[in-house]
Amino acid sequence: MKFNRNLVILFATLVILMIGFGIIIPILPFYVEMLGGSGLAMGMLMAIFSLMQFLFSPIWGSLSDRFGRKPILLIGVFGNAVTMLLLGVSTNIPMLITMRGLAGILSSATLPTAYAFISDSTDEKDRGGGMGVVGAAMGLGMVLGPSVGGIFSTISIQAPFYFAAGLSLLAVALIWFFLPESLPLEKRSQEAHFKGPQLSALVTALSGPAGFLFFTAFMVSFAITNFEGIFAFYAQQRYQFDARTIGIILTAVGTVSFLVQGGLTGAATRKFGDVWVIKASLIGSAVGFAIMLAAKDLAGVIITTSIFIFSNAMLRPAVSSLISKNAGMGQGIAMGLTNSYMSLGRVMGPLWAGVVLDFDLRYPFFTGAIIMFLGFIASLFFLKEQAPGERSETAQVPSLD
Numbered sequence: 001m002k003f004n005r006n007l008v009i010l011f012a013t014l015v016i017l018m019i020g021f022g023i024i025i026p027i028l029p030f031y032v033e034m035l036g037g038s039g040l041a042m043g044m045l046m047a048i049f050s051l052m053q054f055l056f057s058p059i060w061g062s063l064s065d066r067f068g069r070k071p072i073l074l075i076g077v078f079g080n081a082v083t084m085l086l087l088g089v090s091t092n093i094p095m096l097i098t099m100r101g102l103a104g105i106l107s108s109a110t111l112p113t114a115y116a117f118i119s120d121s122t123d124e125k126d127r128g129g130g131m132g133v134v135g136a137a138m139g140l141g142m143v144l145g146p147s148v149g150g151i152f153s154t155i156s157i158q159a160p161f162y163f164a165a166g167l168s169l170l171a172v173a174l175i176w177f178f179l180p181e182s183l184p185l186e187k188r189s190q191e192a193h194f195k196g197p198q199l200s201a202l203v204t205a206l207s208g209p210a211g212f213l214f215f216t217a218f219m220v221s222f223a224i225t226n227f228e229g230i231f232a233f234y235a236q237q238r239y240q241f242d243a244r245t246i247g248i249i250l251t252a253v254g255t256v257s258f259l260v261q262g263g264l265t266g267a268a269t270r271k272f273g274d275v276w277v278i279k280a281s282l283i284g285s286a287v288g289f290a291i292m293l294a295a296k297d298l299a300g301v302i303i304t305t306s307i308f309i310f311s312n313a314m315l316r317p318a319v320s321s322l323i324s325k326n327a328g329m330g331q332g333i334a335m336g337l338t339n340s341y342m343s344l345g346r347v348m349g350p351l352w353a354g355v356v357l358d359f360d361l362r363y364p365f366f367t368g369a370i371i372m373f374l375g376f377i378a379s380l381f382f383l384k385e386q387a388p389g390e391r392s393e394t395a396q397v398p399s400l401d
Contacts, residue, residue, distance in 0.1 A: 006121050007133050009179050010114060014137035016171040017077055017110065020084065020164035022145015022254075027153055027160045034157055037093045045100045046350045050225075052104030054343035060109035061116065061339070065189040069117045070181045072109050074172060079106025081168035088161030112339040119324045120182035129266020131317035131324070139258030139313070143251055212382040213323050214341045216278065219375050220316045221345025222352075223285055226368045227308065230353040234361060239301065249302055256306045260313035268314060274322040275383045277314050282376035284311025289369035293362055316342070 032041050064072040083103035090096040114134050122130040152159040235241045235249065268277050288308025295301040323338050356363035 006180060006182065007118065007130060009174065010117060011133050011137050013073075013077070013171045013174045013179065014110075014114060014134060015140050016167050016174070017080065018138050018141025019145045019148060020080065020141075020167040020171075022141045022143075023149035023152070023160045023164045023167075024084075024087075025142075025146050025149065025250075027149050027157065030153075031157055032093070032096070035090070035093050035096060037096075041093050041097070044097055046225075047347050048097055048101040049104040050343050050346035052101050053108040054340050054347060056105050056108045057112050057339040057343055058337055061112040061337070062189070064109075064113045064116055064183070068181050068183050068188065069113050069120065070175065070179060072113045073117070073175050073179070076107055076109030076113065077168055077171045077175060079103075079109065081165045081172065083107070084161050084165035084168060088158040088165070108339070108343070115320055115324070115339070117182045129269065131320045132261040132265030132314075135261030135265065135313060135317050136258050136263075139254050139256075139261055142254030143258055144254075146250055146254075212378065213319060214337065216282075216375060216379070217316075217319050217323070217338050217341040218345040218348075219282075219371065220312070220319060221342040222349040223289070223345075223368055223372055224312055225346045225349030226353045226364055227289075227305075228350070230350070230357050230364050231305075234357075234364070235301065237361060239298070241298070245298065249298075249305060252302045253305050253309050256309045257313045260310055261317060265314045265317045269318055269321060274318045274325075277318040278322070278383060279376060279379045281311050281313075281315035281318065282372055282379055285315065286369045286372035286376060288312065289365045289372060293365050 028045065032045065060072055060076070080103065083099055083106060086099045087096065087103065090099055111134065115131065118130040118133065148163070149160040152163050231249075232246050235246050241249075265277075272280075285308065288304070288311045292301075292304045292308055295304045320338055352367070353364040356367055
């Protein structure tokens with residue numbers, strides 16, 4: 001992909017923001033415990049954040065089509081700064097859950113708008129690589145964030161939240177001063193959509209011709225959060241790993257995700273096409289889930305989890321790219337719908353993993369492998385290769401009107 005100054009600025013902004021997200025990952029369970037919460041409270045914190053993103057992503061996406069990408073990005077990033085600060089001063093579990101829900105509402109303005117910004121700023125040939133910019137930023141945040149959070153937690157349990165708020169304010173400054181608007185006035189929608197979460201449109205999207213693409217977007221997040229939601233518990237119970245060792249594993253996972261999405265996604269989609277990458281990633285994720293159970297020691301765990309992440313990392317940008325290329329309406333709405341299904345996967349993945357984990361430690365991985373394999377089989381029937389520039393009827397995206 002050729003050099004694009006705006007994408008570099010967006011990447012730097014998202015890295016700063018995602019480090020802020022990653023900082024609280026190793027801290028949140030200890031924070032919940034300090035406030036007297038249980039595993040149920042931890043599950044509710046994960047679920048409510050993703051549920052709010054699921055409900056509000058399409059609204060923010062459509063608003064970005066009306067008012068431009070830059071102001072909506074600023075709302076999302078500044079909102080994240082405020083809610084991180086409020087999380088840090090929370091004194092009980094209900095307040096913590098409420099603030100986490102507010103964080104989901106406001107931060108859901110960020111990712112669909114970032115994807116829409118990329119759609120505005122790239123041609124179809126470079127779209128897949130551009131989408132990988134967001135994934136790479138998320139991966140790098142996952143590499144750096146947890147270790148930074150561990151360092152600041154030695155000051156106090158709240159310190160990582162305050163530092164994350166400061167990082168978000170830095171991202172606000174980058175957007176405000178350096179990131180230009182990508183959507184010209186003449187291309188903006190003439191009306192904003194204030195119709196709530198538009199659940200009927202989400203159902204229509206899933207049952208219509210583009211349904212498989214949105215279902216695949218759901219599976220992407222379901223798979224990765226099915227893994228993330230229980231991995232620390234799994235590693236502790238099966239291998240007796242401590243928090244530092246688990247942090248090393250997550251750092252390796254984040255590094256693989258960053259390298260794949262930042263360096264390989266664009267090349268793979270240009271050479272083989274989005275459809276081929278999606279199919280290969282689905283079967284690779286299924287195999288990755290299964291082989292993680294075969295690991296016997298730390299080296300084996302790092303290798304097998306990295307194989308899973310390698311397969312899964314290109315799936316999200318490839319799906320987003322294919323939807324973007326075939327969107328029959330505003331890019332903001334299309335990316336908002338996509339992010340909603342991914343958010344729904346982030347709600348269902350950890351909840352499912354937590355339920356089946358109570359029956360057997362291996363069941364989250366078994367069921368994850370089965371679901372991804374069934375997705376691969378379905379892709380053989382529902383995803384067809386396209387000639388360059390061709391718009392497929394199988395990928396039309398419904399309007400929110």
